Amino acid sequence: METQARLTVDIARLESEGETYKGETPIEVLDLGESELLTPLSGIRYTLFIQLLNTELLVRGTLSVHLQCTCVRCGATFETDAVDRDFVESYEISPENEFMDLTDAVREAIILALPGYPVCREACKGLCMKCGANLNTSKCSCNRKGNDMRWAALDALDAQMIPKEEEEHEDLDRGKKRGRKPTVKEK
Ligand SMILES: [Zn+2]
């Protein structure tokens, strides 16, 4: 089970009292595209109890993925696990269903468990907006009253790694120059 590309339940062979599926998908299954803040370091790890109750296939368990993240406040990279301990999915099964593919459901669930704004630790002080000093490890003499540290970290990221091609980033830049925070649009 552990190395197959799709996470598939063989319904005909499922033990009548239920069965635990434990393993890890290939790392490619969790495709996060161009994410600048999150890089998966593992496949999706799963421990799932799977049971056929009459015509309902019930799947419950825990999902996790090991990630490398970039802190949105200070720009540091750190590793963490995103975990979904309450994964539940059920499927109506007809007699001709021999297999059930759980891959997409598992992927969608773990994506919801990923940190949207990863921080290296809750107390991260971020970077100084004026001089860029990492305030976790050093002090600077800038007057920071009224500054929002999180934007300093984003500026540092912009300078490091963001190619200027997406319109959204340009909007962000313009917003900052005018001194207002850009609003985040739901897609
Ligand atoms: Zn940080």
Ligand SMILES: [Zn+2]
């Ligand atoms: Zn400073």
